Amino acid sequence: MSSSVNELVHWDAARLSEALVARVVSSEEVTQAHLDRIAAVDGPAETGVHAFLHVAAESALARAREVDADRAKGAVLGPLAGVPIGVKDVLTTRGMPTTCGSRMLEGWVPPYDATVVRELHAAGLVVLGKTNMDEFAMGSTTEHSAYGPTRNPWDATRVPGGSGGGSAAALAAFEAPLTVGSDTGGSIRQPAALTGTVGVKPTYGGVSRYGLVALASSLDQAGPCARTVLDTALLHAVIAGHDPYDSTSIPADVPDVVGAARQGASGDLTGVRVGVVEELSGEGYEAGVTARFTEAVALLREAGAEVVELSLPNLVHALAAYYLILPSEASSNLAKFDGMRYGLRVTPEGEHVTAEQVMRATRAAGFGDEAKRRIILGTYALSAGYYDAYYGSAQKVRTLVQRDFARAFGQVDVLVSPTAPTTAYRLGEKLDDPLAMYAGDVATIPANLAGIPGMSLPAGLSDDGLPVGLQVLAPQQADDRLYRVGAAVEARLTAQWGGSLLSQVPEWKGVPA
Amino acid sequence: MSVISRSEVEHLARLARIDMSDEELDRMAGQLGAVLDAVAQVSSAVTEDVPATSHPVPLxxxxxxxxxxPGLSAADALAGAPASEDGRFRVPQILEEDA
Incomplete structure (x- = not known):
């Protein structure tokens, strides 16, 4: 990092929180430091990190001043009040553009806030802007954004993962200490792995989906992203909880994720039973990924955990089931983009143009290739004659995957695997080979099918110098276990490394000429 | 290899209300064939007695x-509309001429 960089952007949210409470720094200073950092590294779209699709400098500074004023008056504020945050562009923000990375919603300004966004405002967080993503969260590289890819801060020629590549890259490039993502098949965890950051997909229903533009309603889950396990927990606590506006939201208390993260930071996991998932290793996993994973498992043993290998045989069918269920739900959810009520409308030339012609022209122009592929695939899987063989069978696989997890969690407290089989791809490497891109989600997808929570945290660097992620999975509504185990691993690894993995990220120089 | 024909893709694109060029239809047919080939294993992975799950949480x-x-005001709801008139969404004609 160059000496001209304001130190504040390197602070994690917990440290910023303490300094804000002690009034050592103001939210305005912290917010301005991050806006300056964004201005320095994020653009231009062609060569910068390009983690943000929209930066709301004015409203962020105004909000920061409000929080500072409230604090000066002695108001009791939440622990993250005054801390800046980036929000994935799939969550609606009143008065701030929301595009979902699609031309279909270019320039659209939603008339309401997502519940998650409302929670952020209520907790005093300062929204810096909206982060880049694959179109409607369909993709694993962020190259399917209609507004151009996000670049990996570790190597500008590599992808940051996806679909939430913007939320992950913003953290790794020190543009924001916290971001919100959404995870339908790994869109929080896989980018976290590829950028050396932390991301959690909470239990399905643990965080409200109201205002989260739907991709696959039975799989989608918004969640917290940060640079440390504790920061991730602090944000998790802000956004989680029952929401009457989302009827699939769980009407139960949120597990004490912050307490669990603090407990885990001691590095002691005595009595914790950990299962290594046999099906999520071996063939297809790069040697450098396997090496870091094996070391992490050894570390869990050193921490006092009891580690066993477990087989979840139906996980081998999870990827196939997912790529039927997701397109099926997506084709239905994306039917609402019809050019009638909001977003793009393309009217073909000619007299007596009908609504149907407008819809077809609008959807042809508004959706990118990956969105079209999945809509067509979903339409096929749901059509008469194929429904039983494809969608019907995929739903049965889902049952088998859930049973495998239920059996496993009868024996262990958490399961672990590598988050992704490889480190970050080169930009363009998988663009014309959708199947190869889909295979990158093999380890993250099972959690979405089963509705269980999952975390990715940094496990080290592979031989190519790129980050590797460790995935931790827990039973539904036991999200706290992720934080205890994750914090223990993090504490031991950072002690080994002599600092966080991200302290090794090279200074951003942009795309090489 | 599960083959999905070009005319099948054309039919699906019509159902999904997406205009596609000839070149797009050809490309899509090839790519979808490969994807379907990879996902077809699900039908042999399950037996009849396995119940289907559509949702992870049994609520x-x-x-x-x-x-x-309170809900959205009409003005808020219409604010993002491509066209509106008299407090309503204005849409193209929905029936063909001489239907």
Whole structure:
């Protein structure tokens, strides 16, 4: 990092929180430091990190001043009040553009806030802007954004993962200490792995989906992203909880994720039973990924955990089931983009143009290739004659995957695997080979099918110098276990490394000429 | 290899209301064939006696009290509309001429 960089952007949210409470720094200073950092590294779209699709400098500074004023008056504020945050562009923000990375919603300004966004405002967080993503969260590289890819801060020629590549890259490039993502098949965890950051997909229903533009309603889950396990927990606590506006939201208390993260930071996991998932290793996993994973498992043993290998045989069918269920739900959810009520409308030339012609022209122009592929695939899987063989069978696989997890969690407290089989791809490497891109989600997808929570945290660097992620999975509504185990691993690894993995990220120089 | 024909893709694109060029239809047919080939294994992975799961959390009959609560104003709802008139969405004709 160059000496001209304001130190504040390197602070994690917990440290910023303490300094804000002690009034050592103001939210305005912290917010301005991050806006300056964004201005320095994020653009231009062609060569910068390009983690943000929209930066709301004015409203962020105004909000920061409000929080500072409230604090000066002695108001009791939440622990993250005054801390800046980036929000994935799939969550609606009143008065701030929301595009979902699609031309279909270019320039659209939603008339309401997502519940998650409302929670952020209520907790005093300062929204810096909206982060880049694959179109409607369909993709694993962020190259399917209609507004151009996000670049990996570790190597500008590599992808940051996806679909939430913007939320992950913003953290790794020190543009924001916290971001919100959404995870339908790994869109929080896989980018976290590829950028050396932390991301959690909470239990399905643990965080409200109201205002989260739907991709696959039975799989989608918004969640917290940060640079440390504790920061991730602090944000998790802000956004989680029952929401009457989302009827699939769980009407139960949120597990004490912050307490669990603090407990885990001691590095002691005595009595914790950990299962290594046999099906999520071996063939297809790069040697450098396997090496870091094996070391992490050894570390869990050193921490006092009891580690066993477990087989979840139906996980081998999870990827196939997912790529039927997701397109099926997506084709239905994306039917609402019809050019009638909001977003793009393309009217073909000619007299007596009908609504149907407008819809077809609008959807042809508004959706990118990956969105079209999945809509067509979903339409096929749901059509008469194929429904039983494809969608019907995929739903049965889902049952088998859930049973495998239920059996496993009868024996262990958490399961672990590598988050992704490889480190970050080169930009363009998988663009014309959708199947190869889909295979990158093999380890993250099972959690979405089963509705269980999952975390990715940094496990080290592979031989190519790129980050590797460790995935931790827990039973539904036991999200706290992720934080205890994750914090223990993090504490031991950072002690080994002599600092966080991200302290090794090279200074951003942009795309090489 | 599960083959999905070009004319099948054309039919699906019509159902999904997406205009596609000839070149797009050809490309899509090839790519979808490969994807379907890879996902077809699901039908041999399950037996008849396995129940289907459509949702990860078994919540049923979620209701709320039947009371009026604030919603979007008409102006808010119409603010993003491509066209509106008299407080309503303005849309192209929905029936063909001489239908």
């Amino acid at each position: 049923v009959n979620v209701t709320r009290p039947d009371v009026v609560r």
